[in-house]
Amino acid sequence: xxxxxxxxxxxxxxxxxFEQVTAQGEKVRSLKAEKAPKDEIEAAVKLxxxxxxxxxxxxxxxxxxxxxxxxxxxxxxxxxxAQDEDFVDPWTVQTSNAKGVDYDKLIxxxxxxxxxxxxxxxxxxxxxxKPHHFLRRGIxxxxxxxxxxxxxxxxxKPFYLYTGRGPSSEALHVGxxxxxxxxxxxxxxxxxxxVIQLTDDEKYLWKDLTIEKAYQYTIENVKDIIAxxxxxxxxFIFSDLDYLGSSPEFYKNIIKVxxxxxxxxxxxxxxxxxxxxxxxxxxxxxxxxxxxxxxxxQIFNNRKDxxxxxxxxIDQDPYFRMTRDVAPRIGYAKPALMHSVFFPALQGAxxxxxxxxxxxxxxxxxxxxxxxxxxxxxxxxxxxxxxEEHRKYGGNCDVDVSYMYLTFFLEDDDKLEQIKQxxxxxxxxxxxxxxxxxxxLQPLIATHQQRRKQVTSEMxxxxxTPRKLAFDY
Ligand code: TRP
Numbered sequence: 001x002x003x004x005x006x007x008x009x010x011x012x013x014x015x016x017x018f019e020q021v022t023a024q025g026e027k028v029r030s031l032k033a034e035k036a037p038k039d040e041i042e043a044a045v046k047l048x049x050x051x052x053x054x055x056x057x058x059x060x061x062x063x064x065x066x067x068x069x070x071x072x073x074x075x076x077x078x079x080x081x082a083q084d085e086d087f088v089d090p091w092t093v094q095t096s097n098a099k100g101v102d103y104d105k106l107i108x109x110x111x112x113x114x115x116x117x118x119x120x121x122x123x124x125x126x127x128x129x130k131p132h133h134f135l136r137r138g139i140x141x142x143x144x145x146x147x148x149x150x151x152x153x154x155x156x157k158p159f160y161l162y163t164g165r166g167p168s169s170e171a172l173h174v175g176x177x178x179x180x181x182x183x184x185x186x187x188x189x190x191x192x193x194x195v196i197q198l199t200d201d202e203k204y205l206w207k208d209l210t211i212e213k214a215y216q217y218t219i220e221n222v223k224d225i226i227a228x229x230x231x232x233x234x235x236f237i238f239s240d241l242d243y244l245g246s247s248p249e250f251y252k253n254i255i256k257v258x259x260x261x262x263x264x265x266x267x268x269x270x271x272x273x274x275x276x277x278x279x280x281x282x283x284x285x286x287x288x289x290x291x292x293x294x295x296x297x298q299i300f301n302n303r304k305d306x307x308x309x310x311x312x313x314i315d316q317d318p319y320f321r322m323t324r325d326v327a328p329r330i331g332y333a334k335p336a337l338m339h340s341v342f343f344p345a346l347q348g349a350x351x352x353x354x355x356x357x358x359x360x361x362x363x364x365x366x367x368x369x370x371x372x373x374x375x376x377x378x379x380x381x382x383x384x385x386x387x388e389e390h391r392k393y394g395g396n397c398d399v400d401v402s403y404m405y406l407t408f409f410l411e412d413d414d415k416l417e418q419i420k421q422x423x424x425x426x427x428x429x430x431x432x433x434x435x436x437x438x439x440x441l442q443p444l445i446a447t448h449q450q451r452r453k454q455v456t457s458e459m460x461x462x463x464x465t466p467r468k469l470a471f472d473y
Pocket of ligand 1: 313
């Protein structure tokens with residue numbers, strides 16, 4: 001359920017109401033157990049019933065112990081889901097559909113808004129720039145409060161960008177670049193500060209990694225991020241393992257979030273269980289904190305009112321639904337969001353890629369030859385089995401991974417459209433389509449590798465030093 005729907009019914013936050021009902025239920029139980037006086041129990045039951053009623057009016061749902069309001073829960077991933085439902089959370093993406101996740105349905109389930117033509121046109125008007133092809137092609141497809149960011153921008157009110165990466169391996173694949181490429185574009189067209197969080201703490205908690213290894217991955221990943229071309233005067237990159245211990249203001253925001261989110265709530269949102277370590281349970285507060293500008297006093301000069309915009313893949317949304325829910329309760333603006341689709345694995349759009357399977361994707365360290373072999377051997381094809389059939393019936397771009405990759409990386413709209421038509425009609429064969437992708441990716445990755453080579457440890461250090469950026473607050 002979207003936030004807007006809640007507030008129109010009741011001034012009370014559904015989560016607060018949920019907690020009140022839970023607490024009152026416990027009170028009734030203990031009064032009964034203590035064999036308290038009858039009128040006392042009756043009064044407590046009466047209050048419980050009226051709280052339940054308010055809850056129902058506010059959320060449109062019956063109160064169910066242990067299940068917070070659905071606005072706050074992960075996207076119905078639990079048992080009882082219809083078989084054809086997609087599964088999306090920060091750790092798993094699964095769908096049975098070869099075209100990939102049904103993103104329109106996801107928008108409804110997550111309660112976000114579609115990035116529609118109106119919004120794209122408005123971004124173009126406000127910035128005076130042609131919208132990025134990730135916007136034009138629906139790769140960034142969903143948002144929260146983007147109009148608010150644009151209103152603020154038009155009124156010369158500042159905002160900043162926040163994105164991040166969990167450093168789970170040394171080598172990034174091409175899909176990992178998507179949020180960074182887009183964030184860089186946003187930073188350039190809006191000219192705003194950017195903070196990039198590397199959650200090495202998260203990867204230490206979730207994976208079989210030592211702290212040292214996780215930190216080493218951070219440094220290696222930061223080099224790839226810098227190679228995307230960020231401006232050091234406008235960008236602060238930080239490792240949680242480093243920055244948290246050195247920033248009291250950041251820590252204060254973490255504990256503010258921790259105080260206002262219950263175990264029940266994170267269980268509902270992230271599916272934690274009683275046997276998950278407490279590090280995992282409290283981690284979401286650490287990913288939430290950079291959404292508040294006071295976490296970076298060196299950049300924002302202790303201002304409290306600079307709104308945050310987070311470009312991220314849609315699987316990160318649960319963190320930020322939680323963040324948006326607590327924000328007003330701890331005196332901050334809710335961060336706005338722009339969500340991207342997932343980058344498909346070479347084997348097909350049913351799942352996200354895995355950094356641990358070298359054949360599931362193209363890595364930024366691959367040689368031109370590896371790129372060619374992987375695409376020819378592993379890229380799922382929407383083409384027909386024989387040339388004759390293909391010429392007769394044509395290929396299916398909706399499930400063809402090489403075509404999908406081209407929509408991400410081939411910037412030329414006309415060329416892309418030509419390829420689509422030729423492939424669909426059967427004029428273009430699968431081998432030729434793959435060749436177009438190979439020829440697009442080889443130079444792109446070679447350029448990235450060259451730029452990464454030029455990233456020195458001094459540059460890494462500079463990006464990662466807490467400092468004032470080229471903006472006055
Ligand atoms: N949890 C993210 C991951 O595993 C990393 C991350 C932290 C992030 N903060 C973010 C991603 C903000 C997008 C936006 O990759």
